[in-house]
Amino acid sequence: MRRRDESGAVTAETATVIPVLVVLAAVLAWMVAFGVAQARVVDAARETARALARGDDAETSSRLGRQIAPDGAQIVVREEQGALVVTVTAEMRGPGGLLGFLGRPVRAEAVAAQEPGS
Numbered sequence: 001m002r003r004r005d006e007s008g009a010v011t012a013e014t015a016t017v018i019p020v021l022v023v024l025a026a027v028l029a030w031m032v033a034f035g036v037a038q039a040r041v042v043d044a045a046r047e048t049a050r051a052l053a054r055g056d057d058a059e060t061s062s063r064l065g066r067q068i069a070p071d072g073a074q075i076v077v078r079e080e081q082g083a084l085v086v087t088v089t090a091e092m093r094g095p096g097g098l099l100g101f102l103g104r105p106v107r108a109e110a111v112a113a114q115e116p117g118s
Helices: 009-053 058-068 097-102
Strands: 074-080 083-092 104-113
Touching: 009 058, 009 074, 009 083, 009 104, 058 074
Parallel strands: none
Antiparallel strands: 074 083, 083 104
16 A cells, blocks of 8 residues: 655645634734724713813813714714713724625714713
8 A cells, every 4th residue: 555645734734724713813903903992982971971060061072972982983972851962983994805804893882971060
């Protein structure tokens, strides 16, 4: 019985696995970036609501929120039953290429009661 030469098998297997690992690394890095963006919109909504509740004007409060929020975020402030509701929304793009479909919006809402005298 003749033995087959398997000298190129490892190279072929490696060439097949490397693109999969690159895509997996890109997806994992994007998931971390998505988590960071979500944390930033939560912080921006909270800080904007807090500033408005203590009596800061809307422009100053929104500027504070924009400093914290991801680029291109939208900040909407509304009043409901004596409470201030701040909604921050930002679009998180996918990593691009074949993974461009992963883009998702990140959104957070914060509610704060207006302090007396503000």
